[in-house]
Amino acid sequence: MTPAPISRRHAITLGALGATAVASGVTGWMASSRGPGSGDWSDAADTGAELTQPTRLDSRDGRLQVQLTAAAGARLIGRETHALGYNGSLPGPTLKVHPGDELAVRLVNQLDQPTNLHTHGLRVSPLGNSDNPFLRVDPGTSLDYSIRIPPDHPTGTFWYHPHHHGVVADQIFGGLAGALLVDPAPGQQPEFAVAADRVLLVTDITLTGDGRVARPSAMERAMGREGQLVLVNGQHQPAIAAAPGALQRWRIINGCVSRVLVVALQGHDLLHIAQDGSYLPRPARTGQLMLAPGNRADVIVHPAAPGRFELITEPFQRGGMGMMGGGTDSSEPVTLATMTVDGPPASAAPLPASVPVEARPAGPVVAQRQIAFQMGMGMGMGGGGMTFTIDGRIFDPTRDDQSTTLGSVEDWTVTNTSTLAHPFHLHVWPFTVLASSDNTPPLGVPQDVVLIPPQGWVRLRIAFTRFAGRSVYHCHILDHEDAGMMATVNVHG
Structure with a gap:
């Protein structure tokens, strides 16, 4: 099928009304938490059972081809529920790839609302049917993703989840998520030898x-x-x-x-x-x-x-x-x-003296930007009367909020004017934390999420390298993202 983009009218409606308006159309798998039938699930049948690993799907010969079916009816904590899952499970299967692989995913939507797929943290193209947050997969349809992992992509832990604006929080809260691992190339030993x-x-x-x-x-x-x-x-x-x-x-x-x-x-x-x-x-x-x-x-x-x-x-x-x-x-x-x-003592393998570490962004800083996460009174959040904005504007997928050129290095100071902490997330291009208002020591490595303290700030260095195209940055309190606390960045090649 031809993927349908998010329309400007759809995005503005979501921001003005808040996600409550969207949720009112979800009747199959969501219900009022205050109505009859509310129950305590903390005594679940599998409480204390041995931890199991999600089904793992590994790439072969440079490609991982999978189908992920998003649907209600996942079995959870030992019981049948109306929770959401990929391929009937919560979480979905763990996808394991290597640098240089292609991740080919057929996303099948059996929900009663649109969805799509975000490979959170991967440094991959935001264009076409790759990690493109503007794609829309309607109910009863499917979309074939082709996500090419760069040969020099760092190995590590990532994850995947829906990212269709307006219903992200509902779908992830409902159960749609899975792990995504980039492992060393075949034949290479893992960085840490563990039991x-x-x-x-x-x-x-x-x-x-x-x-x-x-x-x-x-x-x-x-x-x-x-x-x-x-x-x-x-x-x-x-x-x-x-x-x-x-x-x-x-x-x-x-x-x-x-x-x-x-x-x-x-x-x-x-x-x-x-x-x-x-x-x-x-x-x-x-x-x-x-x-x-x-x-x-x-x-x-x-x-x-x-x-x-x-x-x-x-x-x-x-x-x-x-x-x-x-x-x-x-x-x-x-x-x-x-x-x-429990059991007999085991000998621990020695930890490596060094591991592959990504270099800090090189090159002169060509721009310094101020980004403000803001909450206020207004028409947002339905009856809650709240607005959630970046630089005073709700999300509009047709607008370029920030524009830069491929290869540029920039410093962004992200401020939080509210009394609630907001996690900042940038797609595609990781950042390095330089400083923050609460003096948390920076880790000194590329990240993709950092918590902005209430009425505080964090200063970031971002290298817009390798990939041109449009993507987004937003609050990772996903209810806030759905209500409009998201913006676009366009990297011109």
């Missing part, structure tokens, strides 16, 4: 008593919804088996719509080796890691003595609505999983 290499894709969801996805209130959309159930690979508080001394690599992906994860492992430090698919120059030992929505962190876990150790996310206050009231702080930690260490 187990695990994907931990963290999502959250709220289900009604009859297994439908709960529709958020206007205030929940304004704040950014957080689900009652926090899941790892679609499981509730799974068990992770480990042997004393045997190193494990955990690829932690924050696939939540709004929830910030502050990850800690009881009784253990985490060795942070990569962020957003980029290896750190020096692995950093830490007691906890903060991941904004969309962030990924690769860590090495070194189990010591036998025992049970909870992997938790600590409370994190994202801020409030100022005079509107409302807050996003959670008062209690949430258990994500439990690591059970």
